[in-house]
Amino acid sequence: MQAVHFQRVTLDDAFWSPRLQLSASTALLHQWRQLETSGCITNFRLAAGLTQGLHSGWFFADSDAYKWLDAAARFSFAYTFSAVDNHMQQLILLIESAQTPDGYLYTYNQLLFPGSRWQNLQIEHELYCHGHLIEAAIAHFEATKTEPLLQVATRAADLVCETFLGKGAAFTPGHEEIEIALLRLYQLSGQAHYLEMATQFLEQRGGLGPIRFAMHMLRENARVNRRTKIREQQNSNFQREHPAQHSETILPKTNQAIIPRWSRERFLLGGLFGTYFQQHAPIRHQSEAVGHAVRFTYLQTAIAMLIHLTGDYSLIPSLVTRWKDVISKKSYISGGIGSLPISEAFGRAYELDPASAYAETCAALGSMFWNWEMTLLEPDAAYADQFEHLLYNAALVGIGQDMTRYLYNNPLQNNNGLHREPWFEIPCCPSNLARTWAALPGYIYTHKDETLWIHQFIGSSFEHRLPSGQAVGIKVESSLPWQGNVRIQVDPENPADFTLNVRIPSWCPHVSITLNGRDYPFISPAIMMNPPTASGFDPREAQYVAIQHTWQNGDVLQLDLSMPIILHIPHPRVKSCRAKVAVTRGPLLYCLEAEDNPGVDIFEIVLNPNSLKARFHADLFGGVTVLDGHSTSGQALTFIPYAWWANRADTRMTAYVGLGISDQTIEKE
Ligand SMILES: [Zn+2]
Structure with a gap:
C-alpha cells in the first residue's frame, strides 16, 4: 500500500497540534542554541575555512546538525518561524561551503585527519552522517522545491556510490542509516545507482563471518585508538597555543542507567564478533534481534523499504521473524527496546530489568520507522498498533513537557536520580524526535486501489484521489489518548464505492461503530492467539475492520472505543518483574511517581487491582487522565501516564507495582 505524505495531511488534534507547534518553535530554537554552544555548527564553519579552531564533539556530531535541519525543513512546510528559518538558511550555506568539490562532507576527518576517508566504517560514522545529510536534503527539497541542498546531497550520494559500488562485505557501514537515505533518494530521483548501492550495503552485510569480522575489528579498533591519541595531542597543543579560545563545554553523559554485571564484557564481545553491528550473519540468516538497538531498527527499516521498492519478498520471512522476536521476548511494556546499558543493545530473551533499561x-523512533514500513508491506494491524504504542510511550517519554528537556535512556523504574537534561554529550535523540513529530501527519493514512486505511486516530484531514480520479475528503476527529471517541467524516464529490479500513486497537476489547447514526454491524476477524509476550502487551490483538459502503457527501462514521484499565502481568521468565504488574489505559502506559504519592514506598507497595479508577485531572500538566487507586493496605495511590514522568522535582518512579494476586491479564472497566 502507499503512504499519504505528511505534506498532504492537515493536522488538527487537541493533543498533538500544540506539541507539534512547540516542537517547530520552542524545541527547534532550544536545540539550535545547544548545537551552537556545543560547537557542532562551528565544525562546519571550520571546515568551510570561515574560522579557526578544533573539531568539537563526537565523530557523529555532523548528524545532529543534519537531523535538526531535517526537522526544520519538514516543519517549515506547515509552520513558519522566522528565527528557525534564518538558522536553517545559515546552516545550508555552511554545509554548501564545507563540502569538498568531489562531494565529501565529514567535518571530523576534514578537520582532524585531512585527506583520510572511509578508514573506520564500523566504529566511526562517516556513512551514517552522509545518510542524514541526504535525508535532510530530501526534506528540504520536498518542503521548498528548491535544489541547492539537494545538489549537495546528490554530490555526496554520488561519491558514496563511486567509492563503494562493487566492493565487498568489509565495506558496509557499522551504523545503518545510509541505506534508508539512498532508498529515499532513489524514490525521489529514480536514479538506479542509489538503489543498487543501498541493496549492496544491505545484502553484503554480515558477509565476512564472525572470525574474519573479528580480525577486521581488531585492526580497525587499533586505528581508532591511534586516532584518539592524535586527537588528544592536537587538543592539548591547541589549548596551549590558544588559551583564550579554550572553553570546554561539559555536557551530561547520556547513559545513566544502573549497569548490570558483565555489561562491558558483553559489549566488547558483541563488537568483536559483529552482533553489536548486526554484522554476524547475512541479513537473510539473522533470526533474532541483536546488537545496538538503534542500528537494528534502522537496518530493519531499510530492509522493509527495499522489499517495498523491489518486490523482493524473499526478505520478508526473516524480517517478520525478527519482528516477532522483538515483540515476544525483547520489548519493555513501554515498547522501548534495548536492555543493556553501555552497549545500548538487546539482551537475551526476557532480559528486561525495568531499572537498568536502556530503551x-x-x-523507539527507529522502531516506529520500522513498524511504519511494515504497515506499508502487509495489511496487518499489529504494525500500526505497535507504532501507536511506541508513539505514546517509548517515544513521547523522551521529551519533557517544556519541550526543552530530554531523556536519553528511558528506564521503567528510577530510584537513582535520573532526570531530564537540556542536552547530552551524545545528543542524537532531541532532533530525531523533532523530525519524527514533524512527519507525524504522514503516519496516519495509506491507500491501495479502492481501499483506504486509517491507522492512527489523530485529528486530521486530507483529500484522497480514488483510482477513478474522483476526490474524497477525509476528516478524522479524535479524543485520544484520554477518551476513545472517534468521528470520521467522508466527503466524496459524487457517491463512491470503496472500502475504509479502521484499526481497532489491541487495548480496546469492545467497540461500537455507527454509520450516519445507525449501528454498523461488523464481524470481528478471528485473532490468532499467540503465546504470552514478555511485557504482557501484544499488538497482534489489534485488527482492521473493513467498512464497505457507497459513500456519500457528509457520511459520518463514529467509533466508540472502550478504554478499560488493563493490568499486564509480565512473562514469568522476566525474573526482575515477578509478582509485579504494569498498568495501561488506552494507548498510555501508567506509572507511579513519588511526587503524586507522598509517604508511599512506590517500589514496595502492593496494588489492589480492583481499586483503580480513571480521573481527568485538569490541573496537572495542562490536563491528563490519572488513575486513582489504593494499595492492599489501604494507602492512596495516583498513577500518571508514564511519558509524563521526570517533569517535576522528585523523579523516583516505577511502571511496575506489586500485585497481590497472580492472574493473567486482567481487564477492569
Ligand atoms: Zn538517541
Missing part, C-alpha cells in the same frame, strides 16, 4: 528514545 533509548532513538531506538
